[in-house]
Amino acid sequence: STVRNSESLQHGDGDLTFALDVIRPFLAECFEEKGIPERSRIVACFAVAGPVHRNRAQLTNIGGDHTPDVGAPERTLVIDGSVIESASRSHLAKVVKCRIVNDFVGQGYGALDLNLDTECRQLVGGSKDKMDPLGPKVCVGAGTGLGECYLTISSLNPEAGYECYPSEGGHVEFSPRSELEVELLQYLMKKFQQNHRVSVERVVSGKGLANVYEFLAHKFPKRVDKVIHAEFLKADDMQGAVVGKNAGIKGSLMEQAMALMVGTYGSEAGSAALKWIPTGGIYITGGLTPKNIQYIEGEDSPFLKAFFDKGRVSPLLDSIPVFAVMNEDIGLRGARVCAMREFKSLCC
DSSP states (O other): OOOOSGGGOOOOOGGGHHIIIIIHHHHHHHHHHHOOOTTOOEEEEEEESSOBSSSEEEOTTSSSSSOOOTTOOOOOOEEEHHHHHHOOSGGGGGEEEEEEEEHHHHHHHHHTTOOTTTSEEESSTTHHHHOOTTSOEEEEEESSSEEEEEEEOOSSOGGGOOEEEEEOGGGSBOOOOSHHHHHHHHHHHHHTTOSSOOBGGGTSSHHHHHHHHHHHHHHOGGGOOHHHHHHHHHOGGGHHHHHHHTTTSTTSHHHHHHHHHHHHHHHHHHHHHHHHOOTTEEEEESTHHHHTGGGTSSTTSHHHHHHTOOGGGGGGGGGSOEEEEOOSOHHHHHHHHHHHHHHHHHHO
16 A cells, blocks of 8 residues: 555554554555465564664654645654564564664665666776775765765674664755855745755755756746746646756756756765765665766766865765666665564574
């Protein structure tokens, strides 16, 4: 079953809501359609959009204590691994272990499951050969939002593999790199009623692309394509998609919006590379990456030009392997990696 927002959740059982409205019908369907033996026991992992503390998460974009955008739901949804493990209703009783991880931690673990030859593109030549098998790894990915995470491995116990750690790096300040971007910052501060700063996610994401176009349309009204702009205004949460599909129109505001967004994307990825020095590789993930790869790969692309534009420390980035991930399922695969690790720990 599909749960798109908090209005789809029916039960008022507090922390059991997710278990009853999402997990229970899913398991019932699996056992019925897949013929899974009733004696089976389940190890689960859920990669969710929100900070995780003590195996418990409050979803960022379904209620919560954040400041919602206009029209955002106000209801809080909590996912608690211990509550799910202790649930006794129907197939929920078969869950013996449940791990909750941040959704972008799931992407990080999913990066460990990638085939670099068939599922990635080397944005910098020779990236595979540069990889340090004990070096840190970083994921930066734009989609609905902007996520970041990092992975490390112990040089004393490399057999244990990489561990992934969450980050809220997508919510650091948007740092303008031109006079036009300074104006964009001022526009977004006014739009989101912020006195001092705006998150880089407000620029680098699907909604961010829409924000950038909206700003450009406000600044350059004579360049607005009325037909496309009318479609944009009617598109609700798909406004970024309208901009993206029309970004190939030369000289258009959509093309300019895409270049600005992707340049900021590359700049933030370069900043992440400076912070973590990921000699094991930096992976550019998220749904916007494969959809807009033509603006990301190539040494003259807006992305890579901004990635390497780091002043006197720019040469440091020459040693960093950089990959664009062309698959969008690595978050799901990362949850599987985590679940398999939990399974193996139970079996040993």
